[in-house]
Amino acid sequence: MRTRPLKVALLGCGVVGSEVARIMTTHADDLTARIGAPVELAGVAVRRPSKVREGIDPALVTTDATALLKRGDIDVVIEVIGGIEPARTLITTAFENGASVVSANKALLAQDGAALHAAAEQHGLDLYYEAAVAGAIPLVRPMRESLAGDKINRVMGIVNGTTNFILDKMDSTGAGYQEALDEATALGYAEADPTADVEGYDAAAKAAILAGIAFHTRVRLDDVYREGMTEVSAADFASAKRMGCTIKLLAILERAADGESVTARVHPAMIPLSHPLASVREAYNAVFVEAEAAGRLMFYGPGAGGSPTASAVLGDLVAVCRNKLAEATGPGESAYTQLPVSPMGDVVTRYHISLDVADKPGVLAQVATTFAEHGVSIDTVRQQGKDGEASLVVVTHRAPDAALSGTVEALRKLDTVRGVASIMRVEGE
Template structure:
């Protein structure tokens, strides 16, 4: 039987995502009520600009006092889609204190201070759900927290930022340069006016911290994630990748060490084989590849951003939290029992693709090979060809076998000091093999 008293939802933020959440709650009210077992009512919407016209939302619900809204006491669920650290953190913890569960899409806050939110939720017996914080509409957080809770996850690798994937895909498919592809992404609305958070990897790094914490049952903060942006990727890099049967993606990679005693989390551009499932992810789509001990290899794919996809994830969490509330129960909280340390990037074992501009004369290759040997790095393949312009330089491309990243970085620094090396044109890791 359906309970007649509605569950009340407070919405913090009414931008692209928040307005879509409100719209779906209104237009699908009967379906949501049937799925939950009780009506769901939008009880208030906190905004910064109350005079803005918001179609489909009763103006009487609009308030600029978010604190008063979450303190009301009759609110069952607070949906936080304002983003940032403050006032979001204070509003969320205040909601817990006043008896409300929280659904959030705030990746930055969860990555920086998720432990505080988890602790507050547990202290007050409330739920904290955040499916929309990573990969938009793709069901990912719940499978990691619940469906794979009985398994051991060893690796999570994915494309978790649609803007960067769009740019790299255009560079690959059309031969465009970085700036040209970025301009197209901006014109189509995929890139913000200031794309720094996306193209420098900050957005993906926050998501990597969240994914690593869930996958490995340990606390991983944003500061623990190694990060490189993709602004230095060139058309020449894509040409080299094609020669290797690869493409280039900005990847978030979270791994358990071979001995199981530590974890790593990193974001950087990388070459991956065209045969890898992530290589075929096009346009602004996201995809995450999970490797688990018992389940094997799993792939999660779909739209990773936008108002409707993100609102879908938010409302999925609202339904789950409301069901828990009716059953006087709570869902999974923080699982950080392993307390594994996060190793630095230098400990990661990976491969490098290194493109060098060198003097076009005998003995250069031997000098370069000696530097690799001195740093304990084994060479897989070498390609060298002279320049057509007759400037006395040649291009030398070296692909290494797997080695600690610190050894590879040390090799590159030593190469820069060789008189015969005129410049290091590009360095890129090779993943997914």
């Protein structure tokens, strides 16, 4: 066994970074045995050096991350800062100075993953990022390596624990959106500003990363269609239950039937209670992968938090350190297909539309005609009326999203339609 330790620089020491440092210290002997050489925490770059960090030697703490990376003796850099800058510049600096990188930075990878992979390849180094998607769940590496010989056609999953907690509470208790959000905030599942979660930005970044891996093509954050879940209501859940469904915020990545393009989207959707994703509760994540040879695979577990995310980081650290000892690198970016990302209008699925209409004869016929004129076939209709007001719930057969959008625009112009209360896609059937 090699006796000279592999030296690790830790960038960021918040909830995840401090847990990474703790595990590296308490499990040092196990990590040495698994890697084949000792691993030494050589420096920790932070913004507030005066903060007490239990278990970390204050002599290792620095505010000059660039100087730490340029020391010349760092073998691996763990980046858990988050955000675009200074993380992007620091990762590039690490590569330029001979260090492989383990990152949990989904936003940066979704935006600039191609450039970072190119920099890693240029310098003959590794870029690993299991922790960037779905926390502790082994997902990135199985898709990059275990399924490398297969063809993935579809990925559908719950990749944000905060939104799943909120929607689960709305489903199980009948709470409204704000009430469920307040509970998530009180329990620490939601940030003080939950926008990144509830508006789907977090899930969209993860969707971009997974789509690139699944389809061997470059998918950026801007390519992912995104809708948040702040408009989901108790009435939507009541309708979903009548259909034998529940509602989840889903990341859905699909290869076109002809194999010539892909789509990537994040939005709330109704899914049947019989689907495995319907039973995912609380703040858990789960991802459903459909491959040609392997069939349907389900990955499930805690998707966030200090310990689960640190577990994924340490798994990558072990792999990267082993590669260092073998003077080899693991799999890099695979983007050989260069498939275009189709717009949301090309997506074909079913829809649940709730309309507020006048309660008088002929309304249903007028609405049905509007759907037919735009090539959207109706599956079921449910109407309830009282005192001149009525609600009309229409569930369609599969149709292109563009056709549905045209239908809704036309419905809003009808004198008998007083409002479109809700539009939700129906998935997983």
